[in-house]
Amino acid sequence: MIGIYVHIPFCESKCIYCAFASFVRNANCQAKYFEFLNKEIKNCDFFDRQVSSIYFGGGTPSYVKPEKLAEILKTIKTHFNVLENAEITIECNPCSVSTQKLSSYFDAGFNRISFGVQSLDESMLKFLGRRHTKAQALDAIGYAKNTGFENISADLLLGLPAGDIISDAQTLIAAGVKHISAYMLQIEGGTPLKNMVESGKVKLPSDDETVDNYQKLADFLQKNRFLQYEISNFALKGFKSKHNFAYWTGQAYLGFGLGAHSFDGKYKRFANADNFEDYFAGKQNVEKLSPSQRDEEMIMLGLRCESGFDTKKLHFDISQNANFQKYINGEVLQKIGSTIKLNPKFYNISNSVIIDLLP
Ligand SMILES: C[S@@+](CC[C@H](N)C(=O)[O-])C[C@H]1O[C@@H](n2cnc3c(N)ncnc32)[C@H](O)[C@@H]1O
Ligand code: SF4
Known part of the structure; x- marks a missing residue:
């Protein structure tokens, strides 16, 4: 089974913190882009696998014409064996959705919405x-529910100079999101x-304050039945993102569009060029992972999510690592059969645990 990612690299304007491959571009560039994207999908010879999830991310997919997205989704469904119950997500910016747009997404087959709320x-x-206000964010969630979307997620940012992320989460849950x-x-x-940060114009909270806020948020969400299934992701029962889960567990995925990455599930990774000129010229970067790079990736991804990693899949004996035993004894790591997981209480020190375990 595979997941498919489609990158829509257009935004109405750039947010001050964002380094994603997203650009403010005119209709001509958009038209050319969708033409190439369609061709890229049709020319892909990886079509024998079943597709369990599709994710339209960006940029801002909700900024472009819904017909364009519907057309791309149709091409994918024609070209690949998309499972009946596949999770099909679209990332939306709250200011660029309307009931009409959301209905077109629903009719096209999207069944999950991820709103970039941030605060x-x-x-x-x-x-x-x-470009949106608090009221617009909450309205957008309401419109999505009224349109028939049940599976609604919201993104929030931790570590901002001001705001109250716990009260934001509470408001979003009351509004009906099932995933944060x-x-x-x-x-x-x-x-x-x-x-702004380097020039001292903006002062961010200290790392300790942010970690403290993160812990409080995680506790608050768990109390509200949002289970933490990855360091940054929380969901009510039945609403974990299948697509993200496939990434974290090392499944194969295909990425289409500017800067999109693909992985064959073994040792090969492909990355499309992240500028329009090279993307239109079909330029790709191919990377072959060594067994130890694969191990590093499995450990890193596995320790960030509840599924952990399987020691049988590693190319070295992790039990020989002195830190490994120390972390098992200290209950920082949990061992279930051949699976190793990070105890969720220690998600805040995940980076140092991961570094200590790398081959
Ligand atoms: C690429 S954006 C696409 C969503 C949509 N364009 C929007 O902003 O509403 C996906 C998410 O990445 C997160 N993100 C973007 N830049 C980030 C940064 N510098 N640090 C942490 N998260 C970031 C934001 O939470 C955002 O919602
Ligand atoms: S709208 Fe989303 S993708 Fe676009 S600049 Fe802002 S955060 Fe980045």
Whole structure:
């Protein structure tokens, strides 16, 4: 089984923190892009596998014409063996959806919506360069529910200079979201936010404060029956993201569009060019992973999510690592048969545990 990712690299404007391959481009560029995207999918010779999830991410998929997305989804369904119960997600920005757009997504076959909310604090939304207000975010969730979407997720950012992420989560749960992704704000090179932080214009909370907030948020969500199934992801029963789960458990996936990555589930990774010129020229970067790179990846991804990693799949004997035994004895790691998991209480120190275990 495989997952398919489709990248839609267009946004109405850039948020100050975002380094994703997303650009403000005119209709001509969009038309050419969708033409190439369609061709790329049709020319893919990996069509024998069953597809369990499809994810349209960005950029802002909800910024482009819904017909374009429906057409791409149709091409995928024609070209691949998409399972009847496949999870089909579309990332939406709350300011660029309407009941009409959401109905077109629903009719096209999308069955999961992921809203980029980031914060419900009006001053933070303005500061981040978001184009929506708190009311628009909540309205968008309401429209999606009314359209028939049951599986609705919201993204929040941890580590912002102001705002109250717990009260935001509470409001979003009351509004009806079934899944919350809470990402630590990354200060990415080349973004306006990085300049602001470096010049002292913006002061971010300390790492300790952010970790403390993260822990409080995780506790709050668990109390509200949102199970933590990955470091940044929480879901009510039955609403874990199948697509993300496939990434974290090392399944094969195909990525179409600008900068999209594919993985054959074994040792080969492909990355499309992340600028339009090279993407239109069909340029790709192919990377062959060594057994130890695969091991590193399995450990890193596995320790970030509840499924853990299987020691039988590694190319070395992890029990020979002195830290491994120390972490097992200290109950930082949990061993169930040949599976090793990080005790969720220690998600906040996951990075150092991972480094200590790498071959
Ligand atoms: C690529 S965006 C697409 C969603 C949509 N464009 C939007 O912003 O509403 C997916 C998510 O990545 C997260 N993200 C983007 N930049 C980030 C950063 N610098 N640090 C942490 N998370 C980030 C945001 O939470 C965002 O919702
Ligand atoms: S966060 Fe979303 S809307 Fe903002 S620039 Fe990035 S992709 Fe576009």
